[in-house]
Amino acid sequence: MAARLTGGCTCGxxxxxxxxxxxxxxxxxxxxxxxxxxxxxxxAFALPVDAVKITGEIREYKGSSDAGADTYSGFCPTCGAPLISRTDRFPERLYFHAATLDDPSVFQPGFVVFAEHAQPWDPPAPENKRED
Ligand SMILES: [Zn+2]
Ligand SMILES: [Zn+2]
Incomplete structure (x- = not known):
């Protein structure tokens, strides 16, 4: 992906x-x-938490992963766009929703997770499937 990445929510x-x-x-x-x-x-794509500059207010919904770790789904409280997720399991990392990029075309999914939960109307792209 490009060296410099910028993005944001729907309302800006x-x-x-x-x-x-x-x-x-x-x-x-x-x-x-x-x-x-x-x-x-x-x-989604992952970035080191220390390397990202974020401006504006993000609210988080706290949930838990299948592994039992706390997870936080961040969204814009004004427009509701989902933006960033994080988990206590990997506190050094943030996960960004790809379509929040200013240029989402640079996103290249490297693999698929939870393919077993895919819906029949949205099958995982075969080129992205990975055995883990
Ligand atoms: Zn917004
Ligand atoms: Zn998921």
Whole structure:
């Protein structure tokens, strides 16, 4: 992905930018991502938390992962756009929803997680499938 990444929510109240390299990118078909996005999967990429500058207020919904870790789904309180997720399991990392990028075309999913929860109307892209 490009060296400099910028993005934000629908209304523009929340913005983020980074010069860091993306650690990894993926499509997640878990039920939590389905509900958060309102569709079949979330497309997301990971960045080191220290390397991202975020402006604007983000509210978080606290939940828990299948592994029992606390998870936080961040969204803009004005427009409701889902933006950033994080988990206590990997506190050094933030996960960004790909479509919040100013140029979402640079996103390249490297693998699929929770493919077993994929809906029949949104099958995982075969080129992204990975055995883990
Ligand atoms: Zn917003
Ligand atoms: Zn998920």
């Amino acid at each position: 109240a929340v913005r983020y930018e980074t010069d860091a390299d993306v650690e990894f990118s993926f499509n997640c078909h878990c039920r939590k991502c389905q509900r958060a996005t309102g569709t079949g999967h979330a497309s």
